[in-house]
Amino acid sequence: MIMKNNPFNNYIENLKKALKKLKLPQSVEKILSTPNRIINKKISVRMDNGKSLKLNACRVQFNNARGPYKGGIRFHPDANLNEVKMLAAAMTIKCAVVNLPLGGAKGSVQFDPKKYSRFEIERISRAYAKAISPHIGENKDIPAPDVYTDSKIMSYILDEYEKINNRAEPGVVTGKPIPLGGSQGREAATGQGGVFVLLEIMKAAGLKSKDTKVAVQGFGNVGYHIARLLHEEGFTIVAVSDSAGGLYSKNGLDPRLVHKIKQEKKSVTAMYCEGKVCDSEKLLRDQVQVISNSELLECQCDILVPAALDNQITENNAGKIKAKLILELANGPTNPKADVVLFKKGVTIIPDVLANAGGVTVSYLEWVQNRTGYYWSENEVLEKMRPIMENAARQIFILSKELNIPLREAAFVSAVKTISEAIALRGGIK
Numbered sequence: 001m002i003m004k005n006n007p008f009n010n011y012i013e014n015l016k017k018a019l020k021k022l023k024l025p026q027s028v029e030k031i032l033s034t035p036n037r038i039i040n041k042k043i044s045v046r047m048d049n050g051k052s053l054k055l056n057a058c059r060v061q062f063n064n065a066r067g068p069y070k071g072g073i074r075f076h077p078d079a080n081l082n083e084v085k086m087l088a089a090a091m092t093i094k095c096a097v098v099n100l101p102l103g104g105a106k107g108s109v110q111f112d113p114k115k116y117s118r119f120e121i122e123r124i125s126r127a128y129a130k131a132i133s134p135h136i137g138e139n140k141d142i143p144a145p146d147v148y149t150d151s152k153i154m155s156y157i158l159d160e161y162e163k164i165n166n167r168a169e170p171g172v173v174t175g176k177p178i179p180l181g182g183s184q185g186r187e188a189a190t191g192q193g194g195v196f197v198l199l200e201i202m203k204a205a206g207l208k209s210k211d212t213k214v215a216v217q218g219f220g221n222v223g224y225h226i227a228r229l230l231h232e233e234g235f236t237i238v239a240v241s242d243s244a245g246g247l248y249s250k251n252g253l254d255p256r257l258v259h260k261i262k263q264e265k266k267s268v269t270a271m272y273c274e275g276k277v278c279d280s281e282k283l284l285r286d287q288v289q290v291i292s293n294s295e296l297l298e299c300q301c302d303i304l305v306p307a308a309l310d311n312q313i314t315e316n317n318a319g320k321i322k323a324k325l326i327l328e329l330a331n332g333p334t335n336p337k338a339d340v341v342l343f344k345k346g347v348t349i350i351p352d353v354l355a356n357a358g359g360v361t362v363s364y365l366e367w368v369q370n371r372t373g374y375y376w377s378e379n380e381v382l383e384k385m386r387p388i389m390e391n392a393a394r395q396i397f398i399l400s401k402e403l404n405i406p407l408r409e410a411a412f413v414s415a416v417k418t419i420s421e422a423i424a425l426r427g428g429i430k
Helices: 008-022 026-032 081-097 118-135 151-165 189-205 221-232 255-265 280-286 293-297 336-345 358-372 378-403 407-425
Strands: 037-046 052-063 069-075 104-109 141-145 213-217 236-242 245-248 289-291 303-306 325-327 348-350
Touching (some): 026 407, 052 081, 069 358, 081 104, 081 358, 081 407, 104 118, 118 141, 141 151, 141 358, 189 325, 189 358, 221 236, 221 255, 236 293, 245 293, 336 348, 358 378, 378 407
Parallel strands (some): 069 141, 213 236, 213 303, 303 325
Antiparallel strands (some): 037 052, 236 245, 245 289
């Protein structure tokens, strides 16, 4: 039985809506509600002080009817199996939404990487790679970076896997550094994909970008790149935030300047504040306000971009949101009850399974390059990525209008139909 407050519930709720629309047999719900495999491990790692640390680690391989499993690895103190199951299921849907020949997976190690040295993190990464090595491979399951993991972590996992298996296999992970077979364009991929999707949806809906005000919650890699790219497209970035707080200016902020300050001082508010003490004269002169993350969600803007953590928009704050369009670059930032509130308010939500699929799309292109041994320039990668994202956005928008349903429901209907066809062709639906 699925427990209350289980994040996997959100996926199940969206799945059931799609199954009802498609009138598929009960057997499909069972298949798409159950991971193919759950790998649960305790990994033991030697710390710098010589002591041994035991950590919970897992990999959920949700469904591979359409191709090898694909999905990130996160290092996070709150990582748990229910969350990883939800993310693995969402990856299955996401790959089908943008029509990539891949399935869905996700993995995690439960610890706070901020509290450990880089040598300890390397040993943890290698221990995790060793634990999941029998279950991954370029034709089996292809991990990638996620929360608090990066190209360096992928280097360790690639190296450990290749040592264990005594062969070169660069396609076993994506999100690698360029010298190890990584793809050009990967760093900005999620943000760039979000721009392609947003512009295509706005075009289909007859919306103009001129004078459009955007607020971005989360100013890490994804948040910075979406803010920078939209700024370059002529949008006005009125608010940005990170875990320490945010800034709001109706006149607009320069994302490149904010990013420079964040890189130097670790916080976007450091442009005007030292700790909790802020320069009120400078704030007044620039007409900028220091705001919280929750205040950013409710600020005056046309487009809201949640690019931080899940479950940020709930039934408790959905009614206060002023944006008319939400571009979900985080995974699962809006819960189903908030979806209902926002739909009634006429707010358009471009769901995460479409909006942030740029990352997995460029990961797919990296995997293709690794398998062929032929590598493309950044422009070539973007030229291949753009039609994938735009075609998916256009098809989901058309389907939502045909069925008179929100974009999220349309995305799930499209994906579930595609996945169930693959399962049926394999004889999995009786």
